[in-house]
Amino acid sequence: MTPELIRKFALRYVLYILLLSILSPLLFTVFFAKGISVMGRLFETNTPAITRSFELSKESAHPLNARITIINSSLLNPDGSGPERHLDFDALGVFWSPCAFMMSLFLASPFPWKRRFLYILVGIPLMLCASYLQVRFLIWDESSYIGLVWISPEWRELVTVLRGISNYTVDCTLGISIWLSAIRGYGQPS
């Protein structure tokens, strides 16, 4: 690894991150919103005990802002009113940005193109799985506020810290870790 190689990598990386993170969501907002709507069905449930719904924002300025509504049916009043919990998040930030970050790392790496695409093909499902698990964890945490899950005060603090760590890991470090695994494994004798 030489400084020249790192400089070239950094330049390519900046180019790809700009293309992927800034331009592609602006160009593919409609397409991405459809994909997220399909994915959102995974979070929906309608059982006698819990009702969970997923919807994207109707505002044209923020079409990718998502909301998951969690309702504990046993706490509802006869007229249908009662406590409910909302989990608001930016679908673009949760599902797309970490993937774009990882993709730009692989695209900028000095691998043959075939291998770059292979790593991206393996990496994207991993990233999406991690994002899905992160949202599942957030739903579980939010459910505890309306009596669907019981968390003791001592555990509450730990869950809050874990929430921060999971957000940080999925948003920032998972992409780098997958890339590191690939780049360190590449060219090593197996």
Add this chain to the structure above:
Amino acid sequence: MSKSSSKKRKRERARARCSQRTVKVTKIAKANYRAPREKVILWWRQKFPGILVGLKFMGLSAVIYAVFSLIFHNALQDCLSGLIVMTGNSLIHVLGDNSLRDGTTIFSYRFAVNVAAECTGAETLCIFMAAVLMTPVTRRKRMVGILLGALTLIAINTLRVTCLYLTGAHYPSLFPLLHEKIWPIVMTPMAFLVFLGWLMTTLPAPPERVPYQA
């Protein structure tokens, strides 16, 4: 008599050879013996050489982040926010805009920005620190790298806050786009780029190629 004695000698020699071989085999076996845990680690390293490095980085950065958020949270937040607000406000004055600061807020009659805990850039610092700590260089170089890198990242974050304040004050319609979409995407890669910059200065220069002389 002589026949039986020669047979005995032969047997003894054969036994001695056999015992010598056994000792040799035992020595080799002892040298090659690995505990089951060690075997698993070796197998894992041979099969998936990179995954351990990736997991190590993820674990190390998560630990640093947990330590930051649990132990140093309040002190670090106050210190970083204060520093960013102070330098950001000075920068805004240099750029010709009048603003005031109060605690973690920069404000004027036009607009106000509050540097909350999430806006201090502690996450990017954690990524950078984990990356530097994992690089195989001397401790001194690591310490210098962490110090200079942290200062650079704080400077970049100050620029971000200044840019957001000026955008909010002069082009309010662009503020949500910059605050929610563009800057969050820029900050994490920025930590990575600062790390690459540090790596370029730390790595030894490649040896010059000596032309072949016949």
